[in-house]
Amino acid sequence: MIDIKIIRQDPQRFKQAAEHKRMSCDIDTLCSLDDRRRTLQQELDQLKHEQNETGGQIALYRNPKSKFYQQALDQGQTAETLTAQSQILVDQMADLKEKAKGLEDEFREVNEQFEALLLTVAQPADPEVPLGKDDTENVEVRRVGDLPKSDFEMVDHVALMTRLGMLDVERGVKLAGTRNYVLRGDGVLLHQAVLRLALDLMVQRGFVPMGVPVLVRDEMMVGTGYYPGGEEQAYRCERDQMSLVGTAEVPLTAMHGEEILSEEELPKKYVACSTCFRREAGAAGKDTYGLYRIHLFDKVEQVIVCRNDEELSKHHHAEIVQNAEDVLARLELPYRVVNVCTGDLGQGQVQKFDIETWMPSRNGYGETHSASRFYEYQARRLKLRYRDGQKKIRFCHTLNNTVIASPRILIALMENHQTADGRIRVPEALRAYLGGREYLGGQ
RNA sequence: GGAGAGGUGGCAGAGUGGCUGAAUGCACCGGUUUGCUAAACCGGCAUACGCUUUCAUAGGCGUAUCGAGGGUUCGAAUCCCUCCCUCUCCGCCA
Numbered sequence: 225m226i227d228i229k230i231i232r233q234d235p236q237r238f239k240q241a242a243e244h245k246r247m248s249c250d251i252d253t254l255c256s257l258d259d260r261r262r263t264l265q266q267e268l269d270q271l272k273h274e275q276n277e278t279g280g281q282i283a284l285y286r287n288p289k290s291k292f293y294q295q296a297l298d299q300g301q302t303a304e305t306l307t308a309q310s311q312i313l314v315d316q317m318a319d320l321k322e323k324a325k326g327l328e329d330e331f332r333e334v335n336e337q338f339e340a341l342l343l344t345v346a347q348p349a350d351p352e353v354p355l356g357k358d359d360t361e362n363v364e365v366r367r368v369g370d371l372p373k374s375d376f377e378m379v380d381h382v383a384l385m386t387r388l389g390m391l392d393v394e395r396g397v398k399l400a401g402t403r404n405y406v407l408r409g410d411g412v413l414l415h416q417a418v419l420r421l422a423l424d425l426m427v428q429r430g431f432v433p434m435g436v437p438v439l440v441r442d443e444m445m446v447g448t449g450y451y452p453g454g455e456e457q458a459y460r461c462e463r464d465q466m467s468l469v470g471t472a473e474v475p476l477t478a479m480h481g482e483e484i485l486s487e488e489e490l491p492k493k494y495v496a497c498s499t500c501f502r503r504e505a506g507a508a509g510k511d512t513y514g515l516y517r518i519h520l521f522d523k524v525e526q527v528i529v530c531r532n533d534e535e536l537s538k539h540h541h542a543e544i545v546q547n548a549e550d551v552l553a554r555l556e557l558p559y560r561v562v563n564v565c566t567g568d569l570g571q572g573q574v575q576k577f578d579i580e581t582w583m584p585s586r587n588g589y590g591e592t593h594s595a596s597r598f599y600e601y602q603a604r605r606l607k608l609r610y611r612d613g614q615k616k617i618r619f620c621h622t623l624n625n626t627v628i629a630s631p632r633i634l635i636a637l638m639e640n641h642q643t644a645d646g647r648i649r650v651p652e653a654l655r656a657y658l659g660g661r662e663y664l665g666g667q
Numbered sequence: 668g669g670a671g672a673g674g675u676g677g678c679a680g681a682g683u684g685g686c687u688g689a690a691u692g693c694a695c696c697g698g699u700u701u702g703c704u705a706a707a708c709c710g711g712c713a714u715a716c717g718c719u720u721u722c723a724u725a726g727g728c729g730u731a732u733c734g735a736g737g738g739u740u741c742g743a744a745u746c747c748c749u750c751c752c753u754c755u756c757c758g759c760c761a
Contacts, residue, residue: 265717269730276730279742283685286741292686314741321741484677484714607715614724615696617714 225604226345228258241348244355244566249344257338264331271324278317285310343452347601349566350575356565362578363565368549369558371582376644380585381635382514384642385411388665391515402512403504403519407631410664415522415630417657418637419497422524422551422628429547431495431526436475438498439466444478447606449572449598456505472498473624476527481606484617490610491530491540495627497522515631516590524627529608532600532618537574541597544625545577548593551628554653557636558582560589572601579626581636592633595625 231238235251242249284292285306296306354363372378385391390411396404407415427433442465445451445458450470459468469475476494485492500523511517526547528540545561552559564576576596580589600619603609608620641649647665650658658664 262717265730269717272730273728275742279685282741287685310741317741 225343225601226347227604228254228342231255231345232258237348238345242346244349245346245569245571246357246567247344247346247571249346250341251345254338254341254345257334257341261331261334261338264327264334268324268327268331271320271327275317275320275324278313278320282310282313282317285313340452343446343605344571346571347574347599349569349573352563353569353575354563354565355567357567359564359568361565362562362568365561365563365577367558367560369552369556369582371558372584372640374642374644378584378639378642379646380514381638384638384646384648385634387646388648390414390664393514400519403517405515405518405631411631411634413658414634414637414664417654418555418628418630418633419522419524420657421554421654423495423497425551425554426495426524426526426547426627429493431493434472434476434479434494434496436472436479436496436498438469438472438475438501440469440475440478441466444474444481444606445469447478447481448474448602449570449605450474453571457503459501459503468501469498470500470502471523471624472496472500472525473527476525477529477602477608477622477624478606480529480620481608483608485529485608485610485620487531487610487612490620491528494527494529495524496527497524500629514585515635516586518631521629521631523629525624526627527622527624529603529620529622531610531612532621534599534621537597537599537621537623540623541575541577541595544623545579545595548579548595548625548627552579552581552592554651555633555637556651556653557633557640559592570596572598574599574601581633582640583635584639585635590632590635592629592636593626595623597621597623 226238231251232255235255238249239251242251285296287293293306354361356362382391382393386393388411389409390407392406392408396406399406423433439461442451442460445454445467450458451467458470461467475498476496479494480492500521502519504517504519507517526544528544530536530540549559549561559579559581562578562580564578569576573596576594578591579593579595581592582588583590599621602622603619608622609617610620612618637651638648641651643649643663645666647663650662650664655661
């Protein structure tokens with residue numbers, strides 16, 4: 225969410241931001257609603273003030289405990305005469321209330337519209353973000369690692385894993401429909417090994433490991449920017465007004481919502497491994513094969529909550545990208561980092577770097593990581609604040625990135641590390657998590 | 668799921684209709700005193716929004732907020748209703 229005061233100062237900037245992100249937002253209507261809202265509030269405050277004053281005076285005449293009341297009695301007034309005098313004020317009060325009623329209704333309505341619209345204002349992208357309409361215009365930042373070269377016919381992950389008894393797509397679909405799967409045997413062990421490797425690395429780097437709810441109140445979805453707008457992508461439990469999260473970013477970021485942290489405890493660095501649920505609505509027919517686009521997966525996610533300082537945010541952004549790259553290095557996988565263009569940015573994101581890992585079966589790089597920084601966009605929605613050195617209350621900045629998401633990463637892992645004899649070479653760093661095995665399959 | 672208890676400021680804890688944005692204590696910040704530390708004493712100390720003074724820091728005024736929403740009343744932390752949450756006991760259960 226953007227501060228309305230900043231929008232008011234430079235509406236043009238936000239119109240353009242929405243345009244670049246290919247989103248629609250009626251800034252003009254928002255501003256006129258804001259004007260109306262403020263006028264109404266002033267009038268209402270004034271009326272309320274008069275009511276409070278009048279109420280206070282009535283209290284003098286009607287409250288036997290007040291000094292005024294006692295003095296009046298001493299001066300020969302009776303309870304009856306005092307009550308009679310107060311009646312004039314009570315009548316005045318009725319007038320005031322009558323006037324306020326209409327204003328209140330209008331205020332409520334205007335304010336509701338205003339708040340709903342404010343939630344849809346896009347955060348302007350960083351100047352470093354390339355202009356572009358969609359993911360085809362993302363800009364490659366760097367490529368790391370050599371692509372595998374083989375003198376044999378490479379097989380895709382589904383064939384490999386099925387043959388090795390690691391994956392059963394058919395039964396996954398029988399159980400839960402398309403985009404579902406059953407992992408088995410080494411598939412499960414490898415999946416867990418990769419997650420654990422990622423988690424351990426993050427803990428080593430000072431991130432606090434967390435176990436968080438994956439079914440959360442809708443306000444957390446709103447607070448992190450997924451709602452309104454993303455309802456179709458989430459499994460929502462209407463009965464309970466709760467949603468299954470598509471990423472642990474949601475609970476990790478929202479965890480300190482409504483709080484005022486102290487500056488010394490920042491930055492908060494969290495890592496959580498959680499199950500992620502995605503409906504993939506609107507993706508029908510896209511990436512239907514294999515483990516690429518599935519409804520349920522596990523992901524180790526990193527979240528940083530830091531001071532309200534753009535340079536600092538950028539610094540942490542680089543840090544969380546590096547963390548992910550280091551995981552891929554340990555898995556000995558070739559990847560590239562892309563600077564995501566404006567048209568492919570989310571509403572609240574200032575900048576996003578995707579990491580795409582080489583997937584031989586796609587003959588290309590496939591997105592495996594996504595690192596975003598939000599500045600105070602999420603924090604403002606979540607009321608996630610801290611007290612700075614001057615004791616001023618400020619909104620935090622938030623950032624997040626994937627550390628590893630599996631089974632998607634298994635596509636790259638299986639395919640890149642397959643051998644001529646149909647086995648899978650286990651990268652050095654992963655062996656400790658697989659009982660020291662150097663290969664999966666064979667024997 | 669059944670029965671009961673309860674939700675007040677950073678924390679503890681008063682407050683059952685007006686003088687209560689809220690006693691008191693602790694914590695915290697500033698000051699005085701003091702070889703140092705501690706103690707003692709004095710002062711300050713919620714959040715949000717709007718208006719306003721100012722170059723700005725920082726003020727001033729107003730409104731709202733005692734879990735949330737609605738109601739009764741001239742007036743609600745206080746009375747009534749609904750919901751949410753926490754705790755205790757019982758039942759069930761990974």
